[in-house]
Amino acid sequence: xxxxxxxxxxxxxxxxxxxxxxxxxxxxxxxxxxxxxxxxxxxxxxxxxxxxxxxxxxxxxxxxxxxxxxxxxxxxxxxxxxxxxxxxxxxxxxxxxxxxxxxxxxxxxxxxxxxxxxxxxxxxxxxxxxxxxxxxxxxxxxxxxxxxxxxxxxxxxxxxxxxxxxxxxxxxxxxxxxxxxxxxxxxxxxxxxxxxxxxxx
Numbered sequence: 453x454x455x456x457x458x459x460x461x462x463x464x465x466x467x468x469x470x471x472x473x474x475x476x477x478x479x480x481x482x483x484x485x486x487x488x489x490x491x492x493x494x495x496x497x498x499x500x501x502x503x504x505x506x507x508x509x510x511x512x513x514x515x516x517x518x519x520x521x522x523x524x525x526x527x528x529x530x531x532x533x534x535x536x537x538x539x540x541x542x543x544x545x546x547x548x549x550x551x552x553x554x555x556x557x558x559x560x561x562x563x564x565x566x567x568x569x570x571x572x573x574x575x576x577x578x579x580x581x582x583x584x585x586x587x588x589x590x591x592x593x594x595x596x597x598x599x600x601x602x603x604x605x606x607x608x609x610x611x612x613x614x615x616x617x618x619x620x621x622x623x624x625x626x627x628x629x630x631x632x633x634x635x636x637x638x639x640x641x642x643x644x645x646x647x648x649x650x651x652x653x
Contacts, residue, residue, distance in 0.1 A: 475509055476509070476534065476536050478534070478545065478546070478623050479509045479511075479532075479534040479546075479623075481623040481624075482511075482532055482534065482546055482620070482623035482625050483511045483532065485623060485624055485625040485626045485629075486511065486513065486530075486532065486625050486626070486628075486629055488626070489625075489626035489629045489630060491515075491629070491630065491633045492633065492637070492645050494517055494637070494642060495515055495516070495517055495633050495636065495637070496515070496516045496517075496518070497513055497514070497515050497629075497633075498513065498514050499511075499512070499513055499514075500512040500513055500514050500529065502531060502532075503531060506531075506533050506549075507533035507534055507535045507539075507547070508534065508535055508536065509533070509534040509535075509536075510531060510532060510533050510534070511531070511532045512529060512530065512531040512532070513529070513530050513629075514527070514528070514529050515527070515528045515529070515530065515632065515633060515636055516528075517636055517637065517640045517642070525554060525555075525639075525640035525641065525642075526552065526553065526554035526636040526637070526639045526640035527552070527553055527554075527636075528550065528551055528552040528553070528632065528635075528636050529550070529551045530548060530549070530550050530628075530629060530632050531548070531549040531550075532546065532547075532548055532625065533546070533547040533548075533549065534546055534547075535547075541587075542587060542619045543586060543587045543619055544586070544587070544619035544620070544621070546619065546620040546623065546625075547617055547618070547619050547620075548585075548617060548618055548619075548620055548625070548628055549616075549617040550574070550590075550614070550615070550616045550617065550632055551613070551614070551615050552574075552613070552614045552632070552635055552636055552639060553611065553612070553613045553614075554611065554612055554636070554639035554640055555609055555610065555611050556610045556611065556612055556639070556641075557610065557641075566592075566594045566612065567592035567593070567594050567612075568592075570592040570594075570612050570614055570639070571590070571592050571614070571616075573614075573634075573635045573638045573639065574590075574614060574616055574631070574632075574635045575588065577630075577631035577632070577634035577635045577638070578618075578627070578628065578631040579631075580631070580634070581627040581628070581630045581631040581634065582627055583620070583627035583628045583630075583631050584620065584621035584622055584624070584627075585618045585619060585620055585621060585628065586618070586619050586621065587618060587619045588616065588617070588618035588619075589616065589617060589618070590614060590615050590616025590617060591614075591615050591616075592612065592613070592614050592615075593612070593613040593614075593615075594610070594611075594612055595610070595611045595612075595613070596608065596609070596610050597609045597610075597611070612639060614635070
């Protein structure tokens with residue numbers, strides 16, 4: 453991945469191009485940390501077009517875990533926002549916004565604690581990776597779908613969606629990305645990194 457040149461604000465309609473602001477050093481270092489992080493081979497990470505209106509500077513990546521047949525086991529997005537002037541709600545200048553989704557075993561759909569468990573997957577992963585963060589918040593949505601008639605696939609499907617954001621204390625964001633990837637791997641049912649499953653996923 454390459455460090456992007458980010459425009460500060462939107463280009464005025466019908467007017468000259470808005471001046472391009474050089475990314476601040478803290479943002480450049482943060483993007484380099486995300487770009488250079490080595491994730492486990494089961495995960496495909498690619499840059500995305502970042503949102504333009506949430507912060508003066510932004511960067512985004514997607515993460516995807518596929519099974520042997522190419523089916524999505526878990527997908528996610530991680531967006532870095534930077535406001536050099538700080539943001540009261542962030543309690544800092546670097547904010548990470550995450551989205552993750554995965555289909556789970558149908559037996560988990562009846563567990564009322566599933567949303568709390570899903571949230572713990574994120575916070576435990578960040579803690580285990582020693583990611584320095586604060587002001588974390590988010591939502592976890594649990595959905596159960598039942599198929600009828602000629603629709604193919606399992607009769608009951610359970611999915612989980614997590615939307616979260618937190619403030620990074622430093623531009624060293626590799627641990628944050630690795631923690632986010634750990635969350636996706638847990639949701640996808642993969643064993644911990646370095647552990648070989650004895651049964652097929």
